[in-house]
Amino acid sequence: MSKDEKNKKNTVSTAIGVDIGGTGIKGGIVDLKKGKLIGSRFRIDTPTPSTPEAVAEVVRQIVEELGTRDQSPAGDAPVGITFPAIIHEGVALSAANVDTSWIDTDVDTLFTDVLKRPVQVMNDADAAGLAEARYGAGAGVKGSVMLITLGTGIGSGLVHNGVLVPNLELGHLEIDGHDAETQASASARERDDLSWEEYAVRLQRYFSHVEFLFSPRLFVVGGGISKRSQDFLPQLDLRTPIEPAHLKNNAGIVGGALQSAIHHGLHD
Numbered sequence: 001m002s003k004d005e006k007n008k009k010n011t012v013s014t015a016i017g018v019d020i021g022g023t024g025i026k027g028g029i030v031d032l033k034k035g036k037l038i039g040s041r042f043r044i045d046t047p048t049p050s051t052p053e054a055v056a057e058v059v060r061q062i063v064e065e066l067g068t069r070d071q072s073p074a075g076d077a078p079v080g081i082t083f084p085a086i087i088h089e090g091v092a093l094s095a096a097n098v099d100t101s102w103i104d105t106d107v108d109t110l111f112t113d114v115l116k117r118p119v120q121v122m123n124d125a126d127a128a129g130l131a132e133a134r135y136g137a138g139a140g141v142k143g144s145v146m147l148i149t150l151g152t153g154i155g156s157g158l159v160h161n162g163v164l165v166p167n168l169e170l171g172h173l174e175i176d177g178h179d180a181e182t183q184a185s186a187s188a189r190e191r192d193d194l195s196w197e198e199y200a201v202r203l204q205r206y207f208s209h210v211e212f213l214f215s216p217r218l219f220v221v222g223g224g225i226s227k228r229s230q231d232f233l234p235q236l237d238l239r240t241p242i243e244p245a246h247l248k249n250n251a252g253i254v255g256g257a258l259q260s261a262i263h264h265g266l267h268d
Helices: 003-009 052-067 107-115 124-134 180-184 186-191 196-214 224-231 248-263
Strands: 014-020 024-031 036-045 079-083 119-123 144-150 154-160 163-165 218-222 242-244
Touching (some): 014 052, 024 248, 036 052, 036 248, 052 107, 079 107, 079 124, 119 124, 119 248, 124 144, 124 154, 124 248, 144 196, 154 180, 180 186, 180 196, 186 196, 196 218, 218 224, 224 242
Parallel strands (some): 014 079, 144 218, 218 242
Antiparallel strands (some): 024 036, 144 154, 154 163
16 A cells, blocks of 8 residues: 555544443444534444344444445444443453343454444443543543543543553442442442532542542543532542543544544544
């Protein structure tokens, strides 16, 4: 391939991203220059049971629908897929909120075979972190940007100077003898009926520990609870600036699409 052809290849500006969750699977066409969706998302409920075969069929339907749109990338373009698990070389090593039959499944091969096109599979929090670092709250920040999602558990994504460091799983840090996510997740706040002030005490303990270990330049807080960030973020006392996520529920789709294009040499 000539230098001109390589440069042309690196100018691809759209990609499809699919975000697999425990209750819904959603996809969209992403403008890779702006980090925004082109048109609306397309969503289908996660099947029950959420076995690999059943989920793969839903992903196929979503990609097929997106492929009919005028601004869809070429039919053989790679697809970015995010998944709620530790992903190592395309293989799921865990299964969060999906059927346990996913554990040890070669997710990359499964989706490649079903979609008949290249894919890139990654952890959902990693995808959201990449999207926020490139296009969202962390855009333009040098050094390490760390996304922490507060939901059923605690997800984490670390991006250093634009490069993703995958599979941190910081929700499983041990703090005071417990997995952090059992004490500081959004679901833990609801379970223990904590006020925002009481919840902020737990978050302070968690973020102070993570700050000491990683010394990031910026914390970004995601998850549905980030919509109420004004109720707890101002109560935290950290050296590191901390902001709510900007891309919200589209972060996984955007990050998955971006990583797929980068991995396949189609975007810088």
